[in-house]
Amino acid sequence: MRIDATQFPFVWLQKTIPGHSQEESLAEFEAVLARNEPFVLISNEGLDKEQPEHSPEQLKQITLWMKRHKSELKRYVKASIHIESSLAKRLAGKAFALVYEKFWGYPMLIATTEDEALALARNLLQAKEK
Template sequence: MRVDSSHFPLVRLDYAPENADSTETVLADMSALLAREQPFVYIASGGFDQGEPDIDERRKVANWMKANKPAIVKLTKAHVHVAANDDEQRKAEEFSRFFENFWGYPMLIVGNAEEAEAKASELLR
């Protein structure tokens, strides 16, 4: 995954494997977002068919999340996920149930980038 905060408070997540940063880089980027102490929304697409991450990487993420949970819940308004077709939407809906339990903020599914930006703007008002 790659985190792009160049249009903060809209934060793009790129799940393309060829663009992936290390777990340490992603967590540092996410820590920098929290350090701003301003609400934001993640916008992403893809990412559900990339297999299971390494167990050590999962532990790093879980430990980071636990250490930062109050700020994550306070500042992250949502993860707005673009799913362009029925199959992607189904996978995203299934994943969203687990996502919110883990991260503490909702994963909302939309059909295109325009809907994602509109939903993000609504959440940030």
């Protein structure tokens, strides 16, 4: 995954491009966390887009990274919002969202459109300011 923080506090997750390593992705994520400010992750790639299979070593690396940054993830990431137009895929994604939140420590939400995702992100960020 690539992290695009040019519209911070809206941080876009994008499919990894060839030559972009997992270490680079985690470093990008770490740089966003280092801002010490709340933000929302947004992905417009849908819920069923093919993701590359992670090797056991890569999964271990992700898990260790997540554990090292658990408190920052809970404090600064208000949600991960995935844009999915298909009702069936949104419904299927809701079950996965529970597992996702337990692992990452922040909620996974699903929006139908980009406008809906951005409105939801704004509401989450404003609610946390109060």
